[in-house]
Amino acid sequence: MSSASQSGDGKDWESRVSAVRARVRRDRRATSLPLLFLGVATAVGIAPQLSSGAGDALAGLMITLAFAAIWVVFRFRAARAGVGRGTGFGVASLLGLFLMLTIVGFVALVYAGPFLIFGVGLLVAAVWQRNAFLAVWAIVIGGIGVFEGFFGITNRLPVSLWAQWEHPAIYLVLALMTILAGIIAWLRENRAT
Amino acid sequence: MTEQENDRLAADLPAGRLALSFDEVVHQRNRLGILAVLAEAGEADFTYLRKVLELTDGNLGRHLEILAEAGLITLSKGYYRRRPRTWAKITGAGRRALDAELANMRALMLRLEAERPRDQDTRPDPVQG
Numbered sequence: 434m435s436s437a438s439q440s441g442d443g444k445d446w447e448s449r450v451s452a453v454r455a456r457v458r459r460d461r462r463a464t465s466l467p468l469l470f471l472g473v474a475t476a477v478g479i480a481p482q483l484s485s486g487a488g489d490a491l492a493g494l495m496i497t498l499a500f501a502a503i504w505v506v507f508r509f510r511a512a513r514a515g516v517g518r519g520t521g522f523g524v525a526s527l528l529g530l531f532l533m534l535t536i537v538g539f540v541a542l543v544y545a546g547p548f549l550i551f552g553v554g555l556l557v558a559a560v561w562q563r564n565a566f567l568a569v570w571a572i573v574i575g576g577i578g579v580f581e582g583f584f585g586i587t588n589r590l591p592v593s594l595w596a597q598w599e600h601p602a603i604y605l606v607l608a609l610m611t612i613l614a615g616i617i618a619w620l621r622e623n624r625a626t
Numbered sequence: 627m628t629e630q631e632n633d634r635l636a637a638d639l640p641a642g643r644l645a646l647s648f649d650e651v652v653h654q655r656n657r658l659g660i661l662a663v664l665a666e667a668g669e670a671d672f673t674y675l676r677k678v679l680e681l682t683d684g685n686l687g688r689h690l691e692i693l694a695e696a697g698l699i700t701l702s703k704g705y706y707r708r709r710p711r712t713w714a715k716i717t718g719a720g721r722r723a724l725d726a727e728l729a730n731m732r733a734l735m736l737r738l739e740a741e742r743p744r745d746q747d748t749r750p751d752p753v754q755g
Binding site: 446447449450453454456457458460461463482512515516517518520561562591 | 659
């Protein structure tokens with residue numbers, strides 16, 4: 434057999450492994466489901482702040498509930514479809530509860546904002562699930578969110594723009610970006626054969 | 627050994643030696659498929675693996691036994707709605723073996739790609755016409 438045909442066989446082999454892995458990701462909705470749940474929950478938690486200027490507690494609670502919901506859904510899907518587990522998202526929800534219910538965690542949340550739960554929780558779950566995209570998303574969006582938790586973006590906006598709704602609006606944009614990423618991930622997962 | 631170190635060592639080997647460095651347990655097509663599924667999902671049940679890999683019960687069972695004996699996966703029994711289920715879970719050794727296999731395969735492909743121009747220059751074998 435020539436090296437050219439052997440190399441072709443090798444590529445077939447690699448594409449088969451990739452196809453199998455993509456099929457598993459689709460069956461589990463491993464990336465899209467967490468992003469959609471977290472994005473929607475964060476948006477729901479942030480939305481009331483736009484008008485009332487209420488604190489971040491509701492968003493923190495919603496993100497924690499989203500982690501718990503993802504864990505339950507993954508467990509249900511694993512039992513029904515026979516693949517995967519939600520391990521990691523259960524830990525993330527416990528982490529969220531820890532941050533909300535302990536004094537140390539609560540103080541950290543007051544300063545850093547609800548995206549501390551989003552970023553750290555999603556990163557823990559992503560490492561557990563070995564999902565590189567979720568890990569990158571956790572670092573990027575969680576990092577921007579925590580930066581804004583210290584008003585890092587708002588304070589750099591022109592003073593004329595300063596308004597009560599700016600801070601939650603930035604959070605809302607991050608939540609909507611997460612939903613959009615979830616939709617794109619869903620469509621990409623659908624391409625798997 | 628890291629994947630990069632593995633790649634570098636593999637790149638230094640001649641193609642023939644490189645092919646010999648494959649792990650027989652992992653290299654088999656269906657067992658590689660099982661490990662690929664489990665590496666992605668962490669764990670999967672017998673029915674799911676059979677459906678995704680399009681294997682018969684006996685064939686899949688035999689491959690799972692071989693992988694379990696090699697310590698690359700663990701098997702456990704459970705029930706769902708009173709139906710017995712067998713779950714396969716990848717171990718750390720299984721993940722490392724799969725990573726090494728993928729690295730070896732990539733290195734071999736690179737080597738074969740590098741050798742391709744020489745193959746194309748040679749004339750067709752006169753016996754084969």
